[in-house]
Amino acid sequence: MADVSPGGYDADVIVVGAGPAGLAAATRVRWVKGYHAMACSVRIIESGTVGGLLRWGSCVLSGPGWAYKGQELTDRLMADIERLRIPIQHDQVVSIHRKGALLEVGLASGAALRSLAVILATGFRPLANESEYYLRGVRITYKGYEHFPRLLRACAKDASGRGLLVVGNEKTSHLKAMLRAHTSGAGPVTVLDGGELLEVMGETHVVAAKVRDAHGERIIDCGAILMDYNAFELTPALHVTGVEPARDLRGFLTTDGLMRTSEPGVFAAGDVTGRYASTLVALGDGVAAGLSAYAYAFERKFNHAPRLFAYAADDEVLPVKPIDLPVLPSDCVPLILTKGPSWVDGCTTLEAHALDTGRSLDDIRGELMPFITSKAITVHRRPLE
Ligand SMILES: Cc1cc2nc3c(=O)[nH]c(=O)nc-3n(C[C@H](O)[C@H](O)[C@H](O)COP(=O)(O)OP(=O)(O)OC[C@H]3O[C@@H](n4cnc5c(N)ncnc54)[C@H](O)[C@@H]3O)c2cc1C
Structure with a gap:
């Protein structure tokens, strides 16, 4: 019956990113409802701080008459992750390669993990420690363009002659005229329009930033940093080599309604899919990607799809005594x-x-x-x- 060979791998599903999409996805891989459901194993890899963009003070999950603050939502999601003992590893995913029947996830530290399925929940970019300096020298482009002149003047005031670093991408050229007009008094303005912010430095406020770009790694002294999310929302910084899931013209991952990418076994959820950037969408995508990756991994292990009764009905005559678990193969x-x-x-x-x-x-x-x-x-x- 089985089409298998013995041998180990690290987790049935690896989730890249611990923002709302990744946390919701990982939870669903483990929290499969139904008395006879078998959970899959899952592991999360996060480059920055757990919570993703929810770490920024102004991110909320809200409706017209209610709101969860970002930290409150992160705490609730994390309580489930801890209850289910889902490991979170601090590292940056840099590659995903097929190794026979498995996917090998390469990490910046040089380590590699193997799994049956991968969920990319990487948002617009890998985070470092910048959210810890929010409003302590670090600001972010958001909230509508009419807000930008005031935002840039606030950055210039934070910098007070010590320099302003703008972290973005090639789309940051959209800010050029505004930067010239509204940053007087900031000191030198450096635009990182290709490369990565590795670390924000400073005891209480920003004093410098470690970056990597075409010139290699370097430290830029500055009193303020502007994260140009306006640019990242136009084209994400997803630099993962190996498998190449299809992208749209802007560089976002394309998925079907079940959050499957064009690469079998690779799923995507949240802002990296380029739909509306919203916490509620990220959570919903995460649930869908988690269930889809669960079903994919289960089918790889047992050669038949699992029933996902609570989420998708079966169109078949039901047996008198429904038992939904596979007979455990002797080589598992x-x-x-x-x-x-x-x-x-x-x-x-x-x-x-x-x-x-x-x-x-x-x-x-x-x-x-x-x-x-x-x-x-x-x-x-x-x-x-
Ligand atoms: C300033 C601001 C205010 C906002 N306000 C609201 C709001 O009021 N209401 C609302 O609904 N939405 C709001 N949003 C949008 C919302 O925050 C995002 O839509 C949501 O966080 C997306 O979740 P995500 O999990 O897809 O991505 P993220 O939250 O970005 O999480 C992605 C995670 O993946 C990690 N990662 C990326 N690449 C790698 C890699 N290669 N290896 C390892 N880890 C990696 C990142 O470090 C990050 O932690 C706001 C966004 C911003 C920027």
């Missing part, structure tokens, strides 16, 4: 998500444990079943190449 490797028997170490197959202990496979399956239905355990199983 059980993995603890929250708790499980002590022999479950993430390397030992059912088969190997049966040989070691003389137990029958059915006895072992019976032992694991309550842990699986309570989503405390999943199994890894590597598809054949």
Whole structure:
């Protein structure tokens, strides 16, 4: 029946980015409703601070008569991530390559992780530590163009002759005339229109920035930094080599309604898809991408799609006693998500444990079943190449 070979990988699904889209996506990979559902394993990689753009004081999830502040929403999303013990790794994803049946995610640190599916929830750009300096020298273009002259004058005042660094991209040329007209007193104005902000420096307020561009890594002394999100909203900074999911003319990832990109096993959610930049959209995209990646990974492991009863009905005659879990294959490797028997170490197959202990496979399956239905355990199983 199975089209598999033994062997390990790091997580069924890797989520790139811990903004609202990524946090919602990772939660859904693990929080699959239904008594007989088997959760998948998931891991998040984040380059900056958990929460993504929600870290900026002015980001809220709001309706005309209600609002969740960004930090409040991040805290709620993170409480679920912690409850489900979903690991978050601090690193920047720089590549995604196919390695046989797996996707290999390359990190800036030089490490690599392997998975069955990847969700790109990378927003407009990788964040560093800039949100910690918001209104302490760092400001951001948003809120409508009529607001920009006042914003630039505020940046000039923050800089007070020590220099203003504008971090954007080639679309920052749109700001040229405004910068000339409204930054008197700022000191030298440097525009980083290709490259990356690596770190904001300064004890309480901005005093310098470490950047990387065509000239390499360097430190620019400045009293203020303007993050040109107006430019990033026109074309995102998504520099991940390897697989090449289709993009639109502006550089945003294109997806279908289930958040699948053109690359099998690669999904996308949130601002990186170039739709309306809104927390509510990012959360909804994240849920859809999470469920789609879950279904994809499940099907790779067991050669049939899972039922997602709470979200998508099945058009079929239902059996008298519906049991939705696959019979655990003897070559699968059980993995603890929250708790499980002590022999479950993430390397030992059912088969190997049966040989070691003389137990029958059915006895072992019976032992694991309550842990699986309570989503405390999943199994890894590597598809054949
Ligand atoms: C100033 C401002 C105010 C806003 N106000 C509102 C508002 O009032 N209401 C509202 O609904 N929306 C608002 N928004 C929009 C909302 O914040 C975004 O739409 C939402 O945060 C998008 O979520 P996301 O998860 O797609 O992206 P992000 O929040 O940008 O998160 C993406 C994450 O991915 C990480 N990342 C990127 N690349 C990599 C990589 N290669 N490796 C590892 N990690 C990576 C980033 O560091 C980041 O943490 C505002 C946005 C801004 C900028």
